[in-house]
Amino acid sequence: MSEEIPDVRLSIAGTGDLLYHLKKITSTYGLEENVTFEGLLGDDALVNLYSKSEIFVFPSLTEGMPMVLLEAMSARLPIIAFDIEPCVEGLDGGKYGLLVKKGDVKSLAQKIIELLKNDELRDYYSKMSMERSKEYSLETVVRRIEEVYLKLLK
Numbered sequence: 071m072s073e074e075i076p077d078v079r080l081s082i083a084g085t086g087d088l089l090y091h092l093k094k095i096t097s098t099y100g101l102e103e104n105v106t107f108e109g110l111l112g113d114d115a116l117v118n119l120y121s122k123s124e125i126f127v128f129p130s131l132t133e134g135m136p137m138v139l140l141e142a143m144s145a146r147l148p149i150i151a152f153d154i155e156p157c158v159e160g161l162d163g164g165k166y167g168l169l170v171k172k173g174d175v176k177s178l179a180q181k182i183i184e185l186l187k188n189d190e191l192r193d194y195y196s197k198m199s200m201e202r203s204k205e206y207s208l209e210t211v212v213r214r215i216e217e218v219y220l221k222l223l224k
Contacts, residue, residue, distance in 0.1 A: 074183050081119055083108040120145035124192065125185050128157065129178060136160065143167075144203035148195030150181050166202040167195055 082092060082105065089107070096105045108119060120126075126142035128151040139160050142149060149167030151157040152174075161167040168185065170177045185192055204210065 075186055078104055078186065080105045081108050081123070082106070083111050083116065083119060085110050116141070117145070120147060123147055125150065125182065127178070127182060128152070129175075130154065130157075131172060133157070140203060140206050143199035144206075146196045146200045148185055148192050149199055150178065150185060152178070160202070162202070166198045 096102060120142060126147040126149050128139055133154055133156045136156050149161060151169060152172040153169040154172055161169060168181050170181055
């Protein structure tokens with residue numbers, strides 16, 4: 071990807087089992103100038119990172135309800151994710167973000183490049199992210215719960 075977009079920057083937030091491996095890969099391929107390991111971030115730092123980002127890539131292979139996906143959408147970030155069930159549901163089958171076959175890193179890289187090079191597509195998915203995030207707002211979720219309770223009471 072750095073050949074296609076030499077000034078691309080990747081920020082990796084969090085700590086996990088793959089951190090050592092990711093750092094080793096970064097070093098092996100000489101990508102230290104392109105990759106920043108942010109570590110575990112508090113809410114303010116995470117919001118700051120979102121505000122500096124152009125896209126959000128979520129290459130998780132297994133996940134519950136990915137709150138980070140909803141946070142990134144509410145920050146108007148276009149989303150690229152593997153097609154695991156929570157992401158398929160959250161992105162409504164690809165309507166609100168780009169889905170890539172689980173584990174297909176080559177296609178993931180191609181979608182990242184496509185999104186970074188195409189301002190119109192990035193703008194479209196940015197708007198779609200914001201639209202989708204509204205469906206998960208506190209007010210909307212509370213209203214839906216109230217509707218369920220009201221039906222149960224009748």
